[in-house]
Amino acid sequence: MKQYFTRKLFIYLLTFFIAVTIDWLIPRFMPGNPVQVLLARASLHAEAAKEMYSYYTKAFGLDLPLWKQYLNFWIAIFHGDLGTSILLFPQPVIKIIIRAVPYDIFLLLPSILLSWFAGNKFGAFAARTKWLDNTVLPIGYILTATPYMWLAILLGWVLAMVFPIFPLAYASSPAMKLSFSWIFIGDYLWHWILPFSSLFLVMFGGWAIGMRNMIIYELEADYSHYLEALGAPRKLVRRYAFRNAILPQVTGLALQLGIIMAGALVTEVVFSYPGIGYLILGAIQNQDFFLIQGCFLFIIIEVLIANFLIDVLYIIIDPRIRIGMGGKSA
Amino acid sequence: MTKPKKRINEILYFALKNKRLRVGLIVVLFFLILAFVGPLLTHYQWDAYVGPAYHPPSYEYWFGTTTFGQDVFTQFILGLKASFLVGIIGGGIGTLIGVLVGFTAGYHGGMIDEFLNMLTNIVIVIPTLAILLIISVYLKVRGVLIESIFIGFTAWPWAARAIRAQTFSLRSRDFVDLARISGIKPLKIMFTEIAPNMMSYLLMTFILQFGGAILIAATLDFIGLGPTNAISLGLMMNLAVLWGALPLGMWWWFVPPGAAIAAIVGALYLTNVGLDEVFNPKLRKL
Numbered sequence: 274m275k276q277y278f279t280r281k282l283f284i285y286l287l288t289f290f291i292a293v294t295i296d297w298l299i300p301r302f303m304p305g306n307p308v309q310v311l312l313a314r315a316s317l318h319a320e321a322a323k324e325m326y327s328y329y330t331k332a333f334g335l336d337l338p339l340w341k342q343y344l345n346f347w348i349a350i351f352h353g354d355l356g357t358s359i360l361l362f363p364q365p366v367i368k369i370i371i372r373a374v375p376y377d378i379f380l381l382l383p384s385i386l387l388s389w390f391a392g393n394k395f396g397a398f399a400a401r402t403k404w405l406d407n408t409v410l411p412i413g414y415i416l417t418a419t420p421y422m423w424l425a426i427l428l429g430w431v432l433a434m435v436f437p438i439f440p441l442a443y444a445s446s447p448a449m450k451l452s453f454s455w456i457f458i459g460d461y462l463w464h465w466i467l468p469f470s471s472l473f474l475v476m477f478g479g480w481a482i483g484m485r486n487m488i489i490y491e492l493e494a495d496y497s498h499y500l501e502a503l504g505a506p507r508k509l510v511r512r513y514a515f516r517n518a519i520l521p522q523v524t525g526l527a528l529q530l531g532i533i534m535a536g537a538l539v540t541e542v543v544f545s546y547p548g549i550g551y552l553i554l555g556a557i558q559n560q561d562f563f564l565i566q567g568c569f570l571f572i573i574i575e576v577l578i579a580n581f582l583i584d585v586l587y588i589i590i591d592p593r594i595r596i597g598m599g600g601k602s603a
Numbered sequence: 604m605t606k607p608k609k610r611i612n613e614i615l616y617f618a619l620k621n622k623r624l625r626v627g628l629i630v631v632l633f634f635l636i637l638a639f640v641g642p643l644l645t646h647y648q649w650d651a652y653v654g655p656a657y658h659p660p661s662y663e664y665w666f667g668t669t670t671f672g673q674d675v676f677t678q679f680i681l682g683l684k685a686s687f688l689v690g691i692i693g694g695g696i697g698t699l700i701g702v703l704v705g706f707t708a709g710y711h712g713g714m715i716d717e718f719l720n721m722l723t724n725i726v727i728v729i730p731t732l733a734i735l736l737i738i739s740v741y742l743k744v745r746g747v748l749i750e751s752i753f754i755g756f757t758a759w760p761w762a763a764r765a766i767r768a769q770t771f772s773l774r775s776r777d778f779v780d781l782a783r784i785s786g787i788k789p790l791k792i793m794f795t796e797i798a799p800n801m802m803s804y805l806l807m808t809f810i811l812q813f814g815g816a817i818l819i820a821a822t823l824d825f826i827g828l829g830p831t832n833a834i835s836l837g838l839m840m841n842l843a844v845l846w847g848a849l850p851l852g853m854w855w856w857f858v859p860p861g862a863a864i865a866a867i868v869g870a871l872y873l874t875n876v877g878l879d880e881v882f883n884p885k886l887r888k889l
Binding site for chain 1: 729732761821864
């Protein structure tokens with residue numbers, strides 16, 4: 274178990290290292306002077322352009338030797354210095370991002386966990402139940418193939434425009450102040466429902482189908498047939514199948530994280546929900562490089578932490594790793 | 604020579620009998636034909652202002668017009684074509700890298716396996732979107748091709764993992780040992796001994812990569828990281844949301860692109876399950 278953790282931790286640290294290096298490398302690696310590229314794409318006054326030029330050159334540290342630029346980049350990161358935003362000048366990028374992250378977490382965490390549990394339960398239940406398999410699972414296929422933003426757009430259109438039940442945009446009413454009162458929480462939840470449901474539904478389809486397929490594989494495995502031959506009740510056989518089938522689903526969760534993050538970003542864009550996704554859209558439109566760079570780092574960090582939590586979960590549900598037998602996943 | 608033919612006949616029999624496979628293939632073919640025949644049905648440019656703005660679907664404008672009076676049907680057809688292109692190129696590259704990495708890691712084992720495994724794990728964790736985010740700031744003109752290549756280069760890890768596991772189980776079989784003792788080179792063993800035994804698996808990997816690439820491309824296009832010089836289904840939705848199609852109730856602008864993606868990718872997944880049932884007799888019970 275210790276070896277398992279050391280290994281994982283090593284991979285994550287290495288990944289973080291590479292991600293930061295990419296973050297540093299790309300502006301310098303691309304053709305042309307990065308500062309000029311950035312300024313050419315932002316339409317600015319001549320005077321503002323000049324000021325921005327000197328700001329960027331200093332911020333990138335382009336006048337230093339490369340190794341020193343790289344070192345400074347790391348030092349800055351550990352000081353939480355990710356540069357200054359242009360979109361929301363003169364706020365530091367780190368502050369903008371930290372303000373946005375809670376919205377992300379409260380949206381992502383419940384939708385990922387709930388869809389994962391519900392999808393797995395439902396998929397296991399539907400497998401080899403003919404009428405469910407033929408009626409509800411096709412819906413699962415459509416759901417999992419639906420682009421996140423499209424379901425969000427549809428839900429927004431039907432439930433906020435055609436039938437104006439829920440608000441179409443923002444995380445709370447503009448008149449509301451951020452506070453821990455019941456009125457605010459209610460208002461927040463009211464705005465939260467649509468983005469949450471669209472994320473939940475798309476993911477739910479994927480998990481249900483994955484689980485259904487895994488259960489069918491497990492029910493065809495020798496141990497299941499043996500149990501059946503011994504006359505074990507159907508429920509018991511299924512319980513064993515479920516415990517085995519859940520493992521690839523946990524791995525699947527780790528594999529899907531990148532896609533889920535991307536899905537959350539576009540959902541936020543549709544609902545103007547003030548998380549990192551919405552920030553990114555503004556940053557791209559305004560060529561706010563430091564904000565993009567910062568969002569990149571935060572997405573990586575979020576995904577790394579989530580991966581680590583999944584590894585812990587894996588240990589809890591797979592006893593083979595706990596007693597040091599390695600388990601089948603690398 | 605009779606044996607392989609018989610096997611193919613058997614596969615064809617089960618393939619034609621399989622409802623999931625039939626439905627999936629028909630839907631994909633329908634959109635594929637639409638993407639190639641469609642340009643003949645429209646005489647507009649996708650970005651030309653050809654008609655009245657906010658026009659709902661009519662005889663003249665099949666899918667209506669945008670806020671600026673562009674023809675939505677034209678955009679839809681061209682977007683469809685772009686999606687298939689991304690699927691083929693992105694999915695193709697993803698599968699190819701996955702196959703190469705998976706084969707090499709699974710066949711050689713040892714240090715090579717360790718290294719490739721680490722590489723795979725690292726690429727899994729870094730999301731495509733994040734990488735493209737950074738790169739796109741500096742690429743002034745991005746085409747569908749470049750986008751597909753980026754998608755291919757970041758989408759391969761899960762395929763590599765799955766193929767590695769398959770190779771691993773095949774490489775210790777007798778026929779592979781025999782080939783090895785006969786002095787056949789590893790590369791040739793991979794392609795003449797191991798690959799044919801997982802052809803069905805590779806086909807299914809490609810189908811999933813194909814669908815995945817289309818979805819990723821739509822996501823990227825939607826936040827403005829897609830092609831800068833062409834229309835795509837994701838970009839259509841992006842424009843629709845940006846220019847107020849939701850408050851204005853212009854459903855004809857945002858419903859078709861998403862519906863097409865959902866239908867194509869869903870049909871691909873369905874095809875995949877159908878194929879699985881065709882190749883794997885154990886799953887045929889239902």
